[in-house]
Amino acid sequence: MTTTTAERGVGAREFSPVLRFLGRRIVGAILALFVASIVIFAGTVLLPGDAASVVLGRNATPENVAKLNAQMGLDKPAYQEYIDWVTGLVHGDLGDSAVGLAQGEKSAPIWDLISDPVKNSLILAAIAALFMIPLSLGLGAIAAVYAGKPVDHVISLGSLAAIALPEFVIGSLLIGVFFVGLDWLPPVAIVPPGGDPLSDPSKLVLPVATLLLASLAAGIRMVRAGMIEVLQAEYVQTARLNGLAEKRVLVRYAMRNALAPSVQVLAQNLQWLIGGIIITETVFAYPGIGSNLVTAVGNRDVTLVQSVAMLIAVVYVMLNLVADLIVLLLVPKLREPA
Amino acid sequence: MTGRLRFARTFSGALGLTIVFVVVFVALLGNYFAPHDPTAPVGVPLAGPSGGAWLGTDVLGRDVFSRLLYGGRSVIGLALVATLLAYVIGLTIGLIAGYTRSKADPILMRTVDVMLAFPPLLFLLVLITGAGTGTAVLVIGVAAIQAPGISRIVRTATLEISVRGYVEAAVARGERSIAVVVREVLPNILAPVLVDAGLRFTYSILIIASVNFLGLGLQPPNSDWALMISENRQYINLNVWAVLAPAAMIALLTIGINLTGDAIARSLGRSYVPKATQTVPTA
Numbered sequence: 001m002t003t004t005t006a007e008r009g010v011g012a013r014e015f016s017p018v019l020r021f022l023g024r025r026i027v028g029a030i031l032a033l034f035v036a037s038i039v040i041f042a043g044t045v046l047l048p049g050d051a052a053s054v055v056l057g058r059n060a061t062p063e064n065v066a067k068l069n070a071q072m073g074l075d076k077p078a079y080q081e082y083i084d085w086v087t088g089l090v091h092g093d094l095g096d097s098a099v100g101l102a103q104g105e106k107s108a109p110i111w112d113l114i115s116d117p118v119k120n121s122l123i124l125a126a127i128a129a130l131f132m133i134p135l136s137l138g139l140g141a142i143a144a145v146y147a148g149k150p151v152d153h154v155i156s157l158g159s160l161a162a163i164a165l166p167e168f169v170i171g172s173l174l175i176g177v178f179f180v181g182l183d184w185l186p187p188v189a190i191v192p193p194g195g196d197p198l199s200d201p202s203k204l205v206l207p208v209a210t211l212l213l214a215s216l217a218a219g220i221r222m223v224r225a226g227m228i229e230v231l232q233a234e235y236v237q238t239a240r241l242n243g244l245a246e247k248r249v250l251v252r253y254a255m256r257n258a259l260a261p262s263v264q265v266l267a268q269n270l271q272w273l274i275g276g277i278i279i280t281e282t283v284f285a286y287p288g289i290g291s292n293l294v295t296a297v298g299n300r301d302v303t304l305v306q307s308v309a310m311l312i313a314v315v316y317v318m319l320n321l322v323a324d325l326i327v328l329l330l331v332p333k334l335r336e337p338a
Numbered sequence: 339m340t341g342r343l344r345f346a347r348t349f350s351g352a353l354g355l356t357i358v359f360v361v362v363f364v365a366l367l368g369n370y371f372a373p374h375d376p377t378a379p380v381g382v383p384l385a386g387p388s389g390g391a392w393l394g395t396d397v398l399g400r401d402v403f404s405r406l407l408y409g410g411r412s413v414i415g416l417a418l419v420a421t422l423l424a425y426v427i428g429l430t431i432g433l434i435a436g437y438t439r440s441k442a443d444p445i446l447m448r449t450v451d452v453m454l455a456f457p458p459l460l461f462l463l464v465l466i467t468g469a470g471t472g473t474a475v476l477v478i479g480v481a482a483i484q485a486p487g488i489s490r491i492v493r494t495a496t497l498e499i500s501v502r503g504y505v506e507a508a509v510a511r512g513e514r515s516i517a518v519v520v521r522e523v524l525p526n527i528l529a530p531v532l533v534d535a536g537l538r539f540t541y542s543i544l545i546i547a548s549v550n551f552l553g554l555g556l557q558p559p560n561s562d563w564a565l566m567i568s569e570n571r572q573y574i575n576l577n578v579w580a581v582l583a584p585a586a587m588i589a590l591l592t593i594g595i596n597l598t599g600d601a602i603a604r605s606l607g608r609s610y611v612p613k614a615t616q617t618v619p620t621a
Contacts, residue, residue, distance in 0.1 A: 166548050
């Protein structure tokens with residue numbers, strides 16, 4: 001990974017501004033991940049409290065603590081520990097769960113513990129994203145076109161309200177209405193280990209609705225703002241003055257140009273979704289990576305939190321990178337030399 | 339004065355302000371009206387509403403209504419402290435970076451960039467894993483999440499103001515940098531910096547309540563709206579009010595603040611009502 005970046009970085013100066021732009025972004029992303037890894041490591045390990053004795057709880061006899069410290073590699077100096085962890089991550093080794101080791105297991109590979117939850121979370125996020133993208137683009141555009149009219153007020157006030165609500169409140173209200181009140185939908189989305197979350201889609205309705213309500217609002221507001229800006233642009237006014245049909249002006253002129261900023265908005269939305277998924281999975285007891293993370297934080301499973309946090313940070317940064325790339329492809333102006 | 343309060347005359351501004359006023363009143367003074375001790379059982383657990391307990395009882399048989407009246411303080415208090423702390427840190431960093439334009443500026447701003455690219459809730463969870471649950475961790479963590487964004491706005495505003503004539507005049511008079519910053523720069527950047535204070539406060543409430551809900555913040559037997567939801571949600575079909583009432587209070591509070599903040603922003607000219615509707619004839 002690093003070598004390709006270096007090659008691109010060098011080649012970029014000679015070839016095209018696109019590669020240069022791309023190279024800069026990739027270097028930036030790697031730098032961000034590097035800093036993230038330090039924050040995660042320092043946050044979990046360097047702060048007061050001996051991880052091993054906290055994990056062991058009542059079983060924290062000096063021998064047990066020393067044994068677990070050695071198993072987790074915590075007996076080494078902090079920088080060595082950090083290097084070992086990052087080296088492992090780069091090679092795809094997430095390490096062993098501290099709690100698993102504390103319970104006396106010889107090895108408790110984190111990947112084995114989280115591979116099913118990761119799959120479940122991806123399914124949940126994918127379904128939410130599938131609805132989110134057209135809904136935020138559509139509702140945002142409608143609000144912009146009818147700006148100042150009742151439709152806009154309803155959409156804008158609705159999203160203003162939704163953006164103010166934390167996921168667990170939205171989830172609780174939805175459960176209150178659709179389970180306790182109407183008895184239409186189940187209040188939990190428990191999936192047996194190894195089970196398929198899609199086997200009973202009714203379970204996923206409320207979690208997906210919660211995620212959508214929580215993450216749509218920001219997107220709608222930003223698409224609306226972007227679209228309004230474009231609608232004020234001179235070329236749109238010119239098109240109108242030329243007598244083009246309003247529909248054509250909107251679709252061919254406005255939409256197209258409002259799309260570029262919207263891509264970044266959508267990336268932000270997806271990032272929002274990642275934050276939301278941690279809470280939403282806990283609300284509905286859905287066995288995903290988010291609820292796993294929360295349990296691990298409660299158990300002080302230091303190594304598992306580190307690796308899962310890093311995994312989420314990677315997804316987060318990658319989303320940004322992909323969004324930048326799509327914008328680059330959509331906006332020719334960025335491709336010209338500065 | 340009337341000019342400043344213009345936002346309150348709009349419908350959403352007035353509505354938001356009323357909601358905030360009522361919820362804050364309940365949160366701060368509600369405990370004087372509580373019919374029962376919020377930590378003592380008053381009846382069978384998870385009973386529905388009755389004359390003795392208007393909103394029924396919770397999982398331990400405590401009066402939901404009394405706990406509701408007590409439970410707002412921590413929500414508002416913790417978020418307020420965290421937000422204020424964030425502004426103190428953000429203003430300090432932003433003013434230094436913007437006014438001195440020293441070598442520290444790019445380093446500070448790159449750090450800010452990285453912080454902004456990190457999922458906030460994840461940052462808090464990592465911090466809690468290392469430092470344990472507690473209100474101090476919660477407040478410091480949320481302040482650390484908010485400070486970078488604030489410092490960036492402060493820096494931009496400071497850069498703009500510090501080249502103005504009156505600042506240069508103060509420098510020419512030989513005033514010390516600290517005096518120039520506090521007397522000339524600070525008062526003039528406050529308006530743009532504080533415009534989204536409401537939003538930031540809401541955000542602090544959201545994230546602190548979320549951590550409390552996850553059981554990683556305030557611990558029982560505290561009365562806290564988020565904690566009430568997490569304690570009772572498994573039994574929601576037995577007494578729905580034990581969950582819905584605190585959820586509604588949080589919802590009212592954050593929606594109220596957002597409506598108010600939005601109305602203020604609009605009255606200050608950060609319009610979100612488009613000029614397009616006035617200048618461009620719509621088809």
